[in-house]
Amino acid sequence: MSLVVHKYGGTSMGSIERIKSVAKRVAKWHAAGHKVIVVPSAMSGETNRLLGLAKEISADADPRELDQIASTGEQVSVGLLAIALQSLGVKAKSYTGWQTGIKTDSSFTKARIESIDAQHLLDDVNNGIVPIVTGFQGVDSKGNITTLGRGGSDTQAVAVAAAIKADECLIYTDVDAIYTTDPRVVAEARPLKVISFEEMFELASLGSKVLQIRSVEFAGKYKVPVRVLSSFTEHDIDIAVESKSGTLITFEEDEQMEQAVVAGIAFNRDEAKITLRGVPDSPGIAYKIVGPIGEANVDIDMIVQNIGEKGTTDFSFTVHRNEFKKAMEVLESQVRPALGAKEVVGDDKVCKVSIVGIGMRSHVGIAATMFKALADENINIQMITTSEIKTSVLVEDKYMELAVRALHKAFGLDQPPA
Numbered sequence: 110m111s112l113v114v115h116k117y118g119g120t121s122m123g124s125i126e127r128i129k130s131v132a133k134r135v136a137k138w139h140a141a142g143h144k145v146i147v148v149p150s151a152m153s154g155e156t157n158r159l160l161g162l163a164k165e166i167s168a169d170a171d172p173r174e175l176d177q178i179a180s181t182g183e184q185v186s187v188g189l190l191a192i193a194l195q196s197l198g199v200k201a202k203s204y205t206g207w208q209t210g211i212k213t214d215s216s217f218t219k220a221r222i223e224s225i226d227a228q229h230l231l232d233d234v235n236n237g238i239v240p241i242v243t244g245f246q247g248v249d250s251k252g253n254i255t256t257l258g259r260g261g262s263d264t265q266a267v268a269v270a271a272a273i274k275a276d277e278c279l280i281y282t283d284v285d286a287i288y289t290t291d292p293r294v295v296a297e298a299r300p301l302k303v304i305s306f307e308e309m310f311e312l313a314s315l316g317s318k319v320l321q322i323r324s325v326e327f328a329g330k331y332k333v334p335v336r337v338l339s340s341f342t343e344h345d346i347d348i349a350v351e352s353k354s355g356t357l358i359t360f361e362e363d364e365q366m367e368q369a370v371v372a373g374i375a376f377n378r379d380e381a382k383i384t385l386r387g388v389p390d391s392p393g394i395a396y397k398i399v400g401p402i403g404e405a406n407v408d409i410d411m412i413v414q415n416i417g418e419k420g421t422t423d424f425s426f427t428v429h430r431n432e433f434k435k436a437m438e439v440l441e442s443q444v445r446p447a448l449g450a451k452e453v454v455g456d457d458k459v460c461k462v463s464i465v466g467i468g469m470r471s472h473v474g475i476a477a478t479m480f481k482a483l484a485d486e487n488i489n490i491q492m493i494t495t496s497e498i499k500t501s502v503l504v505e506d507k508y509m510e511l512a513v514r515a516l517h518k519a520f521g522l523d524q525p526p527a
């Protein structure tokens with residue numbers, strides 16, 4: 110008997126047929142004596158549709174109202190799922206975020222959960238009821254409805270799991286596992302049985318879209334075991350098999366980690382590179398460039414400053430492609446004239462490819478293997494950043510798939526670890 114949270118994504122909730130199938134799966138767990146709390150997303154496409162309606166009225170609508178609107182997608186889902194469960198003879202009860210006592214801050218459209226009053230969920234499961242909690246939302250201290258940002262139902266589910274100290278949070282989704290890399294790019298990509306929370310966190314921040322990054326953050330903070338698994342298996346699959354399928358996100362101290370040095374390869378097409386040429390090579394320069402970019406609310410990712418020559422240097426960095434224009438404008442209009450720099454050059458045909466693995470801490474030569482694999486394919490590296498468990502390179506985007514395939518092979522990810 111276990112206490113578990115099931116999270117179902119938008120695709121899994123995408124039609125009445127699918128919702129009925131989710132209900133049958135939940136009913137199966139319930140009948141087997143497990144205590145289940147369900148957190149579903151809105152039906153697929155619904156959040157976009159709702160926000161689209163608001164956009165038709167105003168391009169910069171009040172974020173409070175956007176949350177008011179977007180949160181309803183999940184409210185419909187929980188009600189439908191409760192009815193589907195009830196028609197199978199299961200006692201079920203739906204709740205919105207505010208009815209569940211999910212307190213957040215007031216950052217509309219990207220609120221953070223502060224606390225959850227989960228006692229009533231535990232009371233329900235102890236009374237044989239399946240509580241169904243809306244994904245993606247809460248309430249701030251003034252009673253405003255807030256949402257947790259796109260993809261936020263993952264975070265809601267993990268937060269609920271943390272609050273009730275669930276044995277596991279099962280994230281049922283349209284992929285059957287976390288893979289060594291995107292199987293659409295590398296046919297040999299393999300599903301991982303386990304991945305450490307730190308690796309998952311890096312992969313999520315580097316562009317893997319399977320889990321919202323905050324959900325991984327939450328899992329790490331509260332040590333919630335999270336499993337990513339398919340919602341498209343037969344709903345009556347044996348629970349013993351189902352509960353071992355997919356990928357379990359574990360903590361490093363757990364013995365059962367696969368011992369590959371590199372766990373996975375992430376890539377991200379959202380980068381753009383900007384270079385400021387001929388800036389004076391003197392103290393405070395980095396600050397004078399990066400400062401105004403930050404003030405314009407643009408995040409900087411990778412940075413490279415070249416060795417100075419004859420008193421000047423080149424300074425390059427990357428930003429999200431959506432903010433490329435804005436960053437270019439700030440540099441052209443403010444920074445270049447202020448510094449007397451020669452020119453600003455932009456390039457949005459770049460992408461970032463990263464290798465991630467906690468094994469990198471204890472193994473040397475990983476970067477060398479990476480750079481050799483890219484060199485062998487004649488791929489030029491434009492920038493490099495490293496951290497303890499990842500190395501990222503910026504390359505021309507037409508080489509992205511080639512780079513990912515070459516690295517996947519070079520690190521032996523095509524083969525299961527020994």
Ligand code: ASP
Binds near residue numbers: 151
């Ligand atoms: N429905 C929300 C979205 O589409 C939240 C979620 O599905 O996780 O972003």
Ligand code: MG
Binds near residue numbers: 118260263321
């Ligand atoms: Mg999602």
